[in-house]
Amino acid sequence: MKANTLKLSALVMLMALTGCASKPTFNADILLTGGLLISGDGSAANAKKVAICEDKICGIFAPESTHIKAKQVIDVSGKVIAPGFIDPHTHSLSDLKSSTRNDNINYLTQGVTTVINGNDGGGPVDFNATKHTLHANGIGTNVGLLVGHGSLRKQVMGKVARHATEKEMSQMEALLEAAMEQGALGLSSGLYYVPGSYANTNEVVRLAKVAAKFNGIYDTHIRDESTFSIGLIPAVQEAIDIAKAADIHLHLAHIKALGVDVWGQSEQIINLVESEQQRGLSISADQYPWLASGxxxxxxxxxxxxxxxxxxxxxxxxxxxxxxxxxxxxxxxxxxxxxxxxxxxxxxxxxxxxxxxxxxxxxxxxxxxxxxxxxxxxxxxxxxxxxxNMSAEDVENFMQQTWVVTSSDGTDGHPRKYASFPKKLKSYVLDKNLMSLETFIQRSSADTAKYFNIKKRGQIKPDYFADIIVFDPKQISVNASFAHWNVLTEGMQYVFVNGEIVINDHKFTNIHAGKVID
Structure with missing residues (x-):
């Protein structure tokens, strides 16, 4: 009996000692403390500490955790910690190649840490050459590249107004295959624009099949967003037909109903897309939050x-x-x-x-x-x-769909290049309450990464790249307007790109930490 009592006492003491033992020290480069984490996956905000080791997120901890040791501790109390936004439709490649604008600061100040280029059929054909140029210059944001159908056409057959011959098709297919092997995200088309508008549907199907072999996507500025040629609904149907024939994910660029002739057709488009989704077709879209196109x-x-x-x-x-x-x-x-x-x-x-x-x-x-x-x-x-040329009702109708993500379609001369993400946050999340802050962040980060097959970005998650933004939603200031389109957004307190602090206490650090995604 006494022996059993002694054994029990020893066990209780061992358990007590084990429970009181401190956790091993966790070493990190940077630790964000005091913030409210919105991870990007749609889950509710939670108070967390976030650790960064080199270019990755290496730990997420409870606020009371004391075992983390970091070279730099940043107190972000009262601020939101979120994944850097991913813009699926920009025209920033010339800026990124520039010796003076390659910081892409108009995107960084919006909280965008990754931009996609090559949309509307205009993407570069030589992926490796573009990647080399960007890395040699240094870039402020990450960038993913689509290969443009229009660029393929121009390289092989110029801007001639006719269908491609079999020989020309083979040349375009070979160029696209090489770029996909090198790391391109997919094929883009601009069937509204010259020279893409001169192509028939079968030409695009054949190229989309090449992209599909590499698990790429088909991103399209559809042939008609109004009544310029075949009409809005038939143009969406053409895009769906291409995706079906090529067995590829379809992404509808800057979805809209442009002009008085098609106002109100958002409902038909939504029904058409969701009907095809229910049949198994993978479809997404992006949208910029403005009533004017550019x-x-x-x-x-x-x-x-x-x-x-x-x-x-x-x-x-x-x-x-x-x-x-x-x-x-x-x-x-x-x-x-x-x-x-x-x-x-x-x-x-x-x-x-x-x-x-x-x-x-x-x-x-x-x-x-x-x-x-x-x-x-x-x-x-x-x-x-x-x-x-857009109605507010259509814009809001598209915006509330689960498969529509945030974009800018950023071009010179339009405030969308400087303020699309904050515009959506201020006007449609905080003012109109069309969606929660968590949903807005998810549709500006994780969902875009999923649709474009971008790995390990778009969420605050261990082993993901440390593309992180820290901000107070109520302090974000939309400064760009149609009268003054190129005024930077204010309010992003910290922005990290691949673990580097590129905006530190609202100031750009002149660090170019961006990478070409492949």
């Missing part, structure tokens, strides 16, 4: 046949007296679809005196019709415009 004046209004071949050929047709009646009729109809000359705002032009004026105002100043003013402007040079 493009070049000639892309918005010029008939596609006029723009074929070279710039010289384009301008020759535009000045040919024999073609004016036909050009004017088609221009007038395209202008009507976009809401008329008063809905076209000039946002960027070599002659700054035009910026901030509508096409209607310019036409009046010149004492010309809107059609004649359009042709004159196009002949003068590249004109970027904002086109106010």
């Amino acid at each position: 493009t070049k004046l000639h892309s918005a209004l010029m008939p596609k046949w006029v723009m074929a071949d070279s710039k010289k050929a384009f301008h020759t047709r535009l000045k040919d007296p024999r073609l004016q009646d036909q050009i004017d009729r088609e221009l007038a109809e395209n202008l009507r679809r976009r809401g008329g000359a008063k809905a076209i705002l000039i946002t960027k032009f070599y002659d700054k005196s035009f910026e901030g004026k509508t096409l209607e105002q310019v036409a009046k100043e010149w004492n010309l019709s809107a059609i004649s003013a359009t042709k004159k402007l196009v002949l003068m040079g590249q004109v970027r415009i904002a086109s106010f």
Whole structure:
């Protein structure tokens, strides 16, 4: 009996000693303390400590944990810790290649740590060469690359207005296969734009099948977002048909119903997409939170046949007296679809005196019709415009779908390049309560990573790359507008890219920590 009592006492003492034993020290480079973690997977916010080791997240701990030792401890009390946003549709490649704009700071200040380039059919064909250039220069954000159908066409057959021959198809397929082997994320198309608009559906199917062999995606600016050619619903159906035939994930770029003719069709598109999803087709989309689209004046209004071949050929047709009646009729109809000359705002032009004026105002100043003013402007040079052509109801309807993620489609001359993510946060999450903060973050990070097959990014999770943002949602300031489109967002207190602090207490550190994703 006494022996049993002694054994029990010894066991109790051992258990007590084991329970009181301290945990082994966990060593990290950086430790974020005091913050509210929103991990990106849709789960509710929780108070956590987040540890970073080199370029990875190496631990997530309870607030009371005391066994972590870090070279740098950063107190982020009262702030949200979230995964860096992933923008699936940007036009930032020229900035990233630049010696002066490669920091991509207009994205970093929005909380975007990874951007996708090569959208709308314009992606680089030579993946390795592009990757080498970007890494040699240093880049502020991570970047993923799509291969553009339009770029493939231009390299193989120029801007000729016809279908590809079998030989040309084989050449495009070979170029795409090489880029996919090197690490491209997929194929993009811009079937609204020249020269993609000259291709038939089968041409795109054949190329999408190449991307599918490498588990790539098909990202498309559909052939028509309005009633310019085949119509909005048939254009969505064409994209679905391509994805079905190629057995590939379909991503609908900057989903919208553009122009008065198709306002209200968001419901039909949603029903069509979800019907196909229920049948097993993988489909997603992205959207920027603005009522105005942005493009070049000639892309918005010029008939596609006029723009074929070279710039010289384009301008020759535009000045040919024999073609004016036909050009004017088609221009007038395209202008009507976009809401008329008063809905076209000039946002960027070599002659700054035009910026901030509508096409209607310019036409009046010149004492010309809107059609004649359009042709004159196009002949003068590249004109970027904002086109106010979307309904608030359609924008909000698309935004609330679980398969629609956040994007910018960022281009010069439009505030979306500087403020799309904060605009959505302020206007649609905090003001209108269309979704929770957790949902907004998920659709700006983890969901995008999933749809684009980006590994180990988009969530705060051990062994994921340390792309992290720290901010107070109520202190985010949207400063860009249509009058002043290139003003940086304010409010991101810390931004980490691959474990490096690139924004430290609201200030850019001049560290270029971005990598090309492959």
